[in-house]
Amino acid sequence: MSANERDYAEKRDFIRMRVDAGVSLIHAGQEIAGVCLDLSSSGMQVQAQHPFNVGDQLKVRIDSEHAALKGLEADTEVVWARKEGDDQHLGLKILKMY
Template identity: 35%
Template sequence: MINSTIRDYSEKRDFIRMKVDTTIRLTFDDSEKTMTAVCKDLSGTGMLIETSDALAENSEFHTSLPSSNPAFPAFETKVKVIRCAESEDGRFLIGTEILNMP
């Protein structure tokens, strides 16, 4: 049982973060508000998004990351804010957890 727990934790750390630095659209269900932001990096469990506005921890929203290939659809997710930190340039870095991919 302990080996299984250690392996489960280890597997969560095995996702590689891919630097993407591309425009992403955020859509908020509670207000039907949309926002354009920058997806800085992406992994199997989350993404780092740079915005001009702070977002509350635990808030949830939908994302749409466009595909550069017309043969593939946009990458759509629902995410939850894990952390929000202001950067030196006054923008906000939003750490998110991917909840699902509808």
């Protein structure tokens, strides 16, 4: 099996949930607003106007709208980045969740 075939197969091993939720991306002491487009147990796709590079380490925070539910905080790494108009779509691998 080639690396591309393995990558595709691994992507299908995790259920992705469409989210469309506001996120805060923290990088080098700067907080940048973005939108989480989808989320799985191992990563997420995020849209932001700030340019990031593959390999950048980002802390991601998704606040909960419900007092009884805790939001999500995770350390992530950019594994791919694609420019789309004025925005950039990012594939983030979750390294650690809080």
